[in-house]
Amino acid sequence: MSYFSTFIPVLVSFCVSVILCPVLIPLLKKLKFGQFIREDGPGTHLKKAGTPTMGGVIILMATLITVILFWDHEKETLLVLFATLGFGAVGFLDDFIKIVMKRSMGLTAWQKLILQLGIAVVFVVCYLKVLHLKPEILLPFSGGIRSGCYLLMPTGMFILFVLLVMLGTVNGTNFTDGLDGLATSITLLVAVFFLMVSVEVCSGLVPVASAVSGALMGFLLYNVYPARVFMGDTGSLALGGFVSSAALILKLPAFIPIVGMIYLVEVLSVILQVGWFKLTGGKRLFLMAPIHHHFEQAGWSETRVVTVFSVITALMCLVAFAGL
Numbered sequence: 001m002s003y004f005s006t007f008i009p010v011l012v013s014f015c016v017s018v019i020l021c022p023v024l025i026p027l028l029k030k031l032k033f034g035q036f037i038r039e040d041g042p043g044t045h046l047k048k049a050g051t052p053t054m055g056g057v058i059i060l061m062a063t064l065i066t067v068i069l070f071w072d073h074e075k076e077t078l079l080v081l082f083a084t085l086g087f088g089a090v091g092f093l094d095d096f097i098k099i100v101m102k103r104s105m106g107l108t109a110w111q112k113l114i115l116q117l118g119i120a121v122v123f124v125v126c127y128l129k130v131l132h133l134k135p136e137i138l139l140p141f142s143g144g145i146r147s148g149c150y151l152l153m154p155t156g157m158f159i160l161f162v163l164l165v166m167l168g169t170v171n172g173t174n175f176t177d178g179l180d181g182l183a184t185s186i187t188l189l190v191a192v193f194f195l196m197v198s199v200e201v202c203s204g205l206v207p208v209a210s211a212v213s214g215a216l217m218g219f220l221l222y223n224v225y226p227a228r229v230f231m232g233d234t235g236s237l238a239l240g241g242f243v244s245s246a247a248l249i250l251k252l253p254a255f256i257p258i259v260g261m262i263y264l265v266e267v268l269s270v271i272l273q274v275g276w277f278k279l280t281g282g283k284r285l286f287l288m289a290p291i292h293h294h295f296e297q298a299g300w301s302e303t304r305v306v307t308v309f310s311v312i313t314a315l316m317c318l319v320a321f322a323g324l
Contacts, residue, residue, distance in 0.1 A: 006199060009210035010217075013066040017218025020058045025222065025229050028052035033099050051227060054095045056235020059215045060088050066211035074204030076249050079126050081208050083245035086119040087170055088238030095232040106233070113167070116237075120166040123245060124159050131249075135159075138251045140258065140323035145201055148324075150251065165253045170240030172263030175270060175290045177236035179302045180225035182292060185310040187239045188216040190259045193317045194246045197324065202250055212242050225302050258320040262309050266290040 029052050063084065071077050093115075094106035107115070127133055134150075135158030142149035153161060177183035191213045198205035219235075222228045231239075243260060247253045257264050269291035276285040287297035295305050 006195060006206055006210050009066050009070045009207055010195075010214040012069060013062050013211045013214025014218045015214075016065050017058055017062040017215045018221065020061055021055075021218065021222045021229065024058055025052055025055070028054060028229065033095075051230055053099070053230040053232040054092065054234050055219065055223065055229035056088060056091060056095075056231040056233070056238055058229075059212070059219050059231065059235050060085060060238055062215035062218065063208065063211040066214065067207050070207040070210070072203070072207065074207075075131055076202060076204030077207050079123065079131065080205060080242065080245045080249060082126075083119065083123050083166070083241040084208070084212070084238050085241075086122075087116065087241030088234055090115045090119070091174075091233030091235065091237035094237075095234050116167055116170060117163065119241070120163045123166065123248075124162040127162070127248065128155070128159075133249070133251075136251060137161075137254050140254055140320070145197070145250075145252075145324045161253075162248060165248065165256065166241070166244040168267065169244035169247075169256055169260065169263060170237055172260065172267045173240030173243065174233060174236045175266040176263055176292070177231060177233075178290060179292050179296075179306055180227035181220060181223050182306045182309060183231065183236050183239065184216055184220045184223045185306055186260075186262050186313045187243065188213060188220065189310065189313045189317055190243055191216060191246075193259050193320060194243070194250065194252075196321075197250055197252065198246075205246055205249055208242070209246060212239070225306070255320050255323065258323065259313070259317050261316050262313055266292070269294070 033052055033054050064081070067077060067081055090107075090112065094112065097106035128135065134152065135155050136150040136152045138145055139149045139151055173183060173187065176186060191209060195206065195209035195213055198209050216239075219229075219231070223231065240263075243256065243263075244253070247256050267290075269286060270289045273285050273289035276283065286294040288294055292305050292309065296302065300308075
């Protein structure tokens with residue numbers, strides 16, 4: 001498959017997303033699906049209260065429509081689509097509870113974990129039993145995706161590894177979704193990276209990778225600062241599902257910390273903040289966590305944080321290409 005052939009599904013998904021945004025955003029407003037802003041968050045975010053959320057539905061619809069149009073009966077496409085829609089459904093449920101109950105918190109941590117584990121388990125079982133893929137991963141900078149060094153894991157260890165990768169990536173993406181256009185911009189770059197790799201080694205991933213890339217481009221037009229719509233957990237969990245599942249199908253989960261370095265830093269900042277707070281009896285390591293809020297509190301504008309984080313992601317994607 002040529003790089004040029006990916007242009008059409010990307011364009012179709014982009015157009016569907018651009019068309020859906022002005023249709024669904026007023027509907028979300030009419031249904032009063034407005035964002036509930038945490039009182040302990042940055043004070044500058046209080047003005048965002050009421051901005052339509054659950055915009056991730058737009059990303060999922062554009063992705064699904066495009067995949068249906070361009071699916072070439074490859075099982076890999078369906079499995080990645082399952083992970084994307086599955087985690088998106090968990091996010092939708094979480095968003096729905098927040099909106100209906102008028103709470104900043106939706107599902108409990110344990111409820112989210114159980115649902116996410118269920119999706120990850122189904123994914124890894126299909127990976128091994130339906131796709132019959134080996135429990136192996138490519139090590140970065142080991143000689144290339146076609147002839148490099150692959151680490152073959154015992155099946156049990158691989159299953160645990162997949163669960164860790166999927167849950168870590170999904171929640172890392174979720175933590176990253178805190179500024180206008182941040183998660184959208186970063187994941188767009190990561191999606192394009194996986195699309196480029198898919199063209200070379202796994203045509204089954206091209207339809208869904210193209211669809212997600214195009215959908216994010218269209219959504220970003222309405223999600224960039226000042227955002228007219230937020231993706232909510234519906235979008236952020238779905239994107240985490242796409243990134244982790246695509247990486248696993250391509251045997252590139254070891255590349256997630258590279259291309260998704262921002263996801264990793266966001267998660268670590270929360271873990272370190274909570275741990276340090278408990279260890280020191282109330283002291284904070286960062287001004288606020290996740291770390292994008294730390295930079296906000298330090299005086300950076302939202303657009304500056306998004307730009308810097310996006311540039312870092314673009315550079316890390318180039319590093320990952322060099323490691324293929």
